[in-house]
Amino acid sequence: MLLTLACGSIFFPGFFMLCAWGLHQALPQWTVIDCLTFSNRLVSSIQAVLASLSGLIVVLSCTDVVTCRHWLAREYIWVLIPYMIYDLGAMYICYWYGNRGEDKKHSLAIFRNFLKHDRLMLTHHIFILIVLVPIAQVIRGERGDFFVGCIFTAEFSTPFVSLGRILILCKKQHTFAYKLNGVLTLGTFFFCRILVFPFMYWSYGRQNGLNVLQTPFHIPVLCNVINALLISPQLYWFALLCRKAAHMFDTSQAKKGG
Template identity: 90%
Template sequence: MLLTLACGSILFPGFFVLGAWGLHQVLPQWPVIDCLTFSNRVVSSIQAVLASSSGIIVVLSCTDIITCRHWLAREYVWVLIPYMIYDLGAMYICYWYRNRGEDKKHSLAIFRNFLKHDRLMLIHHIFILIVLVPIAQVIRGERGDFFVGCIFTAEFSTPFVSMARILILWKKQHTFAYKLNGFLTLGTFFFCRILVFPFMYWSYGQQKGLNLLQTPFHIPFLCNVINAILISPQLYWFALLCRKAAQMFDTSQGKKDS
């Protein structure tokens, strides 16, 4: 546990700092904020690959979705803790560089604006740290590794979300690659961050001889509450992605018509 926490605490901030510094050396014409944003997106993608790979391994190894155990289901949570803390700091650093004044000092006003601007993502991260981590490591006991693995696989869509931002930094938002990445983002987000929840209910129902509609009434009420809390921001973000995709399609169609 301690070794995993220490490795995560070094790995993510280290990649972020080295990545931003290296980009600034190779591309000195890039603004610092672009180097920071690019590096942050790469680190997010690295974590997403690690998390989703761990999740897939856990899910495929569990023959009994209640009692089967896999060491990754517990160990990777210790990686998530330093990552979530790092990501909160990296988000603020990027926001500060984008909105800092001429004096280049941190201010309470900037911090308050940051809390308002990224409040949903902040709540998401803090909820994982103070609610999901204790549940995953202590409260659930020796059961439910399968469901922890399913939650890990939700990160599969993150590299595509990050790639969209990187393509924008490269001024490639009007290219086929950007549109293709947009469709992949929508697809992976829908399957891995939304359909994963009915999949977990369906898997439990299959083992217990229940259909999908019966399953929510045969599991602890707290599980339904937590799943509702988890899926709510995903539905909101998916709606935003659909809106952006529609705007992209309308823009492309407008260019063809003209």
């Protein structure tokens, strides 16, 4: 546990700073905020790949969705904790560099604007740290590794989301690659961040002779509440992605019409 926490605490911020420094040296035409944003997205993608692989291994290894155990279901939580803390700091650094004044000092006004600008993502991160981590590591006891693995696999869409931002940084938002990545982003987000919840209910129901609609009434209320809190921001973000995709399609159609 301590070794995993220490490695995560060193790797994520260390790689972020090293990548930002390397980009600034290799691409002097890029602004500092561009280098920081690229680095933050890259670190997020690396974490997402690690989480998705861990989750997939856990899910495929569990023959019983309630009682089966896999060491990764608990061990990867100790990777997730330093990542979430790092990401909160990296988000603020990126916001500050993009909105700092001429004096280049931190201010309470900038911090307040940051809290307002990224309130949903901040709430999501803090909720994971103060609610989900204790539940996953202590409260659930020796049960539910399968469901923890399912939650890990939700990160599979993150590299595509990050790649979209990176393509914008590289001025590639009008290319076929950007549009293809947009389709992949929508697909992976829908399957891994939304359908994963009915999949968990279906998996439990199948094992216990219940259909998906019956399952919520045969599990602890807390499980339903947690799932509702988790899926709510995912639905909001998916709606934003759909709106962005529709705008991109309308823009391409307008250009063809013009």
